Amino acid sequence: MELTASRRTQAEPPPDEKIEQGSSKTLPMVVKIVALGTIGGLAAALTPALLSQQRWAFLIAIWAIVGALVFVYATKRYIPAKYLLPGALFLVVFVVYPILMTFQLSTTNFGDGTRTDKETTIARIIGGSAQQVDGARQFGLSVGQAGTDYTFLLVDAETGDVFAGTADGLAPLDAGSVTVENGVVTEAEGYTLLTKSEINTLSQRDGPLDGFAVPTEGGVIKAQGFQAVELYTPLEYDQATDTITNTETGTTYTPVQVGDRKYFTSESGERLSNQSWGENIGFDNYVRAFTDPRISSDFVGIFLWTLAFAVLSVATTFFLGLLLATALNDDRMKGQKIYRSVLLLPYAIPGFISLLVWSGFYNTEFGLINDLTGLSINWFGDPFWAKVAIIGTNLWMGFPYMFLVCTGALQAIPGDLKEAASIDGASGFVNFRKITFPLLLVSVAPLLVSSFAFNFNNFNAIFLLTEGGPFSPANPTAGGTDILISYTYRLAFGSSAQQIGFASAISVILFVLTGVLAAVQFRATRALEDVN
Amino acid sequence: MAQNSPGKVTATVVSPAGGGPVQELRGDELKGARWWAEVGWRHIVGVVAIVYAVIPILYIISASLNPLGSVASTSIIPSQFSLVNFEALFSDPNRPFARWFLNTLIVAVVVVLGQVFFSALAAYAFSRFRFKGRRGGLLTLLLIQMFPQFLAAVALFQMFTQVGEVVPAIGLDTMAGYILLLLGGALGQVWLIKGFFDSVPKELDEAATIDGCGHAQVYFKIILPLVRPILAVTGLLSFVGVIGEYIMASIFLRETTVKTLAVGMYGIIEADRSNNLGVFAAAAVLTALPVILLFQYLQRFIVGGITSGAVKG
Numbered sequence: 001m002e003l004t005a006s007r008r009t010q011a012e013p014p015p016d017e018k019i020e021q022g023s024s025k026t027l028p029m030v031v032k033i034v035a036l037g038t039i040g041g042l043a044a045a046l047t048p049a050l051l052s053q054q055r056w057a058f059l060i061a062i063w064a065i066v067g068a069l070v071f072v073y074a075t076k077r078y079i080p081a082k083y084l085l086p087g088a089l090f091l092v093v094f095v096v097y098p099i100l101m102t103f104q105l106s107t108t109n110f111g112d113g114t115r116t117d118k119e120t121t122i123a124r125i126i127g128g129s130a131q132q133v134d135g136a137r138q139f140g141l142s143v144g145q146a147g148t149d150y151t152f153l154l155v156d157a158e159t160g161d162v163f164a165g166t167a168d169g170l171a172p173l174d175a176g177s178v179t180v181e182n183g184v185v186t187e188a189e190g191y192t193l194l195t196k197s198e199i200n201t202l203s204q205r206d207g208p209l210d211g212f213a214v215p216t217e218g219g220v221i222k223a224q225g226f227q228a229v230e231l232y233t234p235l236e237y238d239q240a241t242d243t244i245t246n247t248e249t250g251t252t253y254t255p256v257q258v259g260d261r262k263y264f265t266s267e268s269g270e271r272l273s274n275q276s277w278g279e280n281i282g283f284d285n286y287v288r289a290f291t292d293p294r295i296s297s298d299f300v301g302i303f304l305w306t307l308a309f310a311v312l313s314v315a316t317t318f319f320l321g322l323l324l325a326t327a328l329n330d331d332r333m334k335g336q337k338i339y340r341s342v343l344l345l346p347y348a349i350p351g352f353i354s355l356l357v358w359s360g361f362y363n364t365e366f367g368l369i370n371d372l373t374g375l376s377i378n379w380f381g382d383p384f385w386a387k388v389a390i391i392g393t394n395l396w397m398g399f400p401y402m403f404l405v406c407t408g409a410l411q412a413i414p415g416d417l418k419e420a421a422s423i424d425g426a427s428g429f430v431n432f433r434k435i436t437f438p439l440l441l442v443s444v445a446p447l448l449v450s451s452f453a454f455n456f457n458n459f460n461a462i463f464l465l466t467e468g469g470p471f472s473p474a475n476p477t478a479g480g481t482d483i484l485i486s487y488t489y490r491l492a493f494g495s496s497a498q499q500i501g502f503a504s505a506i507s508v509i510l511f512v513l514t515g516v517l518a519a520v521q522f523r524a525t526r527a528l529e530d531v532n
Numbered sequence: 533m534a535q536n537s538p539g540k541v542t543a544t545v546v547s548p549a550g551g552g553p554v555q556e557l558r559g560d561e562l563k564g565a566r567w568w569a570e571v572g573w574r575h576i577v578g579v580v581a582i583v584y585a586v587i588p589i590l591y592i593i594s595a596s597l598n599p600l601g602s603v604a605s606t607s608i609i610p611s612q613f614s615l616v617n618f619e620a621l622f623s624d625p626n627r628p629f630a631r632w633f634l635n636t637l638i639v640a641v642v643v644v645l646g647q648v649f650f651s652a653l654a655a656y657a658f659s660r661f662r663f664k665g666r667r668g669g670l671l672t673l674l675l676i677q678m679f680p681q682f683l684a685a686v687a688l689f690q691m692f693t694q695v696g697e698v699v700p701a702i703g704l705d706t707m708a709g710y711i712l713l714l715l716g717g718a719l720g721q722v723w724l725i726k727g728f729f730d731s732v733p734k735e736l737d738e739a740a741t742i743d744g745c746g747h748a749q750v751y752f753k754i755i756l757p758l759v760r761p762i763l764a765v766t767g768l769l770s771f772v773g774v775i776g777e778y779i780m781a782s783i784f785l786r787e788t789t790v791k792t793l794a795v796g797m798y799g800i801i802e803a804d805r806s807n808n809l810g811v812f813a814a815a816a817v818l819t820a821l822p823v824i825l826l827f828q829y830l831q832r833f834i835v836g837g838i839t840s841g842a843v844k845g
Contacts (some may be wrong), residue, residue: 049698079747083657084669087650088719094716095676098684098691105686135595332570335583339578341828346585348607348827350776352794353816356801357592360809366604368591396588457680459779464798485682492686493783500686507683518678 032073040066052192054147065089106285106504109260114278120334121180121244121277122237123167125244125264127220128273129212130231139163139221139228140184143209144191144201150202152214153185153193154221154228165214165221165228196226198299231473235272244272260502285505296480298508305387306483309462310455313394314448320395321402322440323509326432329410340407347400355464358393362465383480386466390481394461398451401478408441409437456517457510462486484510552713574734596817601810618813629815631789632796639707639792640774643714648767651721656751658722659729673722680714682779688713689783705787713780721766728762729755765833772823793819 011319043062050059072081108388116124123307139154144164152165153173156247162173162185187193194202202209203223213219219232234248244253253264261276290296322361328339330522346354362379380388413436420432455461462468467484468479474498478487484506493501564591587608595606599614609678621629657663658670681688689704696703703709718758729786737750778794787790789801800811 015667032693045700053698055694055698058695061738080661080663080666082655083653083751087654087722090650090715090718090728091676094688094713095679095681095684098681098687098716101687101691102684105690215800255691324577324581327574330571331663332573332579333574335575335578339582341831342582343585344827344831345589345824349589349771349816349820350772350826351799352776352778352822353592353820356798356812357816359590359593360801360805361588362605363603363806366806368587368608396584400585424793454680457682459680459682460776464778483678489779504686507686511679514680514683515675515676518675521678 010180027208036073039069040081040194053145061093068127079129102504102507102511103478106502107199107280107282108278108501109281109285110278110501110504111499114261114276114501116275118275118277118279119167119273122226122244123215123220124211125273125275126233126235126237127211127231129224129235130213130222130233131233132229136219136232137221137230140180140182141223141226141228142185143194143202144188145194146191150208151191151211151215152192152212152221152223152228153191153213154190155180155183157183159391163402167212167214170216170221172217179391180423199226202524218490239358260288260499281501286503287510288502289505290511294475298475301476301530302482302484302487305481306456307389309390309483310452310458312391313398313455313458313461314452316391316395317398317451318406318444318448321400321404324399324403326436330409335527341401343403345400347404348394351397351460352464354397355393355460358389359465364390381467381470383470386481390461393465396456401451405447406440409440411445413439447520449517453514453517453521456483457485457514459485459489460485462480463489484513546701557640567604583775591682591818592816595809595813598810600811601807603638603806603809606809618811618818621814621818626788627796627800627811628788629796629818631793632793633819635707635790636775636793639711640771642711643774644767644771646711646715647718647720647770648725648763650715650718652725652756654715654719654722655725655729656755659726660747660750661733670723670726671720677723681713685780685783691786704784705790707790708786710781710784710790710792713784714774714777721770723761724766725763728759731832733760761833765830767831768826775798775823 043066045211046062047059048500050062068085072078072085138157142153144151144153149166152163154163154165154170155161156163159181160183162175162178162180164168164173165171173188177189178185185193187484201207201211203212204210204524207445209223212223214228215237216230219230221228223229234246235244236247237244242255245251246253251270253266256261256265260280260281263274263276264272266272288295289299322345330336330337361437364370364376364378364381365380369379417435417439418431426434462481462483463486466481468478468482468490470481471479477490477494482490488503488506488510491499491506590608591606594608594610595601597610597615598606599611599612599616600606601617605709621627628665657679658666692702692704692709696706696709700706702712732755736754740750740754776790776794777792778798781792781795782798788796797812797815797819797827800808800815
């Protein structure tokens, strides 16, 4: 009805058509101009800050977005692009780009203890060994920032000469380019000066100024409060041979690989320092995941449980859902609506609430389940029972969905098929097995596959129930109920040493596995045909 | 024409249960053993299922009314009635429930509106235009949807840390940043919505085009109004998804004032699993109730949405 009505108004335009046409063209134009103007304005407003901090990638990204928007919307061409671009931009910036970045991270050993680059680490090691000697040079200190790099701006307390000090060394600064007041630099060309509180923040443990040291001949310059002092150190780094030499004892230290990182170690195996640094390590993380005996045994175990968890979750929910749908799908039954409304409840409750409530049910002493059944199982203390608990909870949360899906599919199966079969003498069960079930399976198969893919990465079901536990004291990184995604989470964001590079490698492996699942789903849904 | 319209699809897939008077009469005719064999057992299964479905929910309600608020003192049937847990929710500044509720609402509404709007735009292009890369684009979307955003969490964390250094308003620990992050799924509903657009006959837009409508007018004035109910259900399903989003929120929203319900309530129960049950349950009741009511209200459409989603992949 509505359709014909709207069609008629289009077919018989009102007399004041020209005015209508005019106004209906102005509004979109105004919206377009305002929107493009706002976005362009935002980009322009951000530009100075990005320029001064030298964040080129960010700068290029936002202007590329503005360019794309203007290109698509300012002309009358590229009509499909006008509809696709806004969503696609979000997709590229917040999904595709992070995926690529994850791959890049997976080829590094980035993590706790390797957050600094090699140069800074060497400066720290040398600086850490330094001691103050009599008659050392003293400097007034300010810290300048250029982009993401920090520089010590130093004023010699005796001579008044001004220097710029970085991990590369000390370089004299032209007196004309800086302003010196009371023995410290207060302004410097090309640098943004940090305030004292900013310096304090950045100097905290693992901050960019933590252990910052400027190598000089025969020593290093380090900060002492808001002053800097030249310290004496016997250690010297030689870039050509990539070694650190102790000039007093003559011992040389070379980088030796331990696990995913390197330490400066002497020939006798003595480590100069426990500090290491971040670097590209190619595919070592992947090699490690499959060959390091402890990790690979964790990995295989977790992978198998991930599969089992996903398969069992789908199988149990589907079975129960189908059973209920079959039982309740009979028009002679009264109150079907009530049954259906109540059975929908577990599906309607936000998942995190259900999971947290159920986690309380498994309490050994007071939990509802041991209470009702009279058992005294230590649910989350035993890997087997913890797995049972997870599957059981997922069953409660998932069966209404399968029930709804199966009910819909059952009702779509034509009744005369069943009638014909029962006239031919098929009993109720044979009828179900030979006619109903195969037909139903055809229509719900795609859903079963996507449900499998969902559970394969169902982080909440694991983390909010058991947090991946129980853990054995010998192995705090892989718990008894960890699936791949919760294992990855702990590697990257857990409280113990973060292994971000390695976690990224596992993420990439998960991407590939999920992609394989996607391919299977493509086949199951015959999506390829649908698109043509 | 009517058969193809989305509303009709829903209606055929989920015909209202219970049946008319004729069917009820037939049910009543069955007596004794035959009734039990053909209909009665179905009720037994149904009642058992209802008990199974409802026990945990009763337990939450009972716990929320239990003034002691501990796991040990809570049973399925409430023994005491008290609203202290609800009062506690709104009085403790360490767990600003009202604030979390508001945060969640803001995040969910913005993300859902954005997602439905952007998805519907893209779905229109995929449904109505033929262009180079259309097939590839659709398949890419299907593939990308399979990846949980969390898999790139480390990279996203670094990205937002860096962005926050330049524009603190959208960095870590801001709702705006979290909303942007979730809008990475802006095209998440394209396939579903495209399916519904496909069922709107093309003759309609052709007629409108002949009458002088541009492509934008066809979209906003003709197609969108037709699929509005379906967009509402799509929105509701994604709304529930956003409310339940825990993992990214736990990484990105660490300060009490910007937390969403999922993160905040996890904090309540995690702080003291056995004694904070009452407060947690009260929060759970207040959070779940509106969603449950919405679900019951839109039940028919939801089932339709799920099943046609299945057909369309």
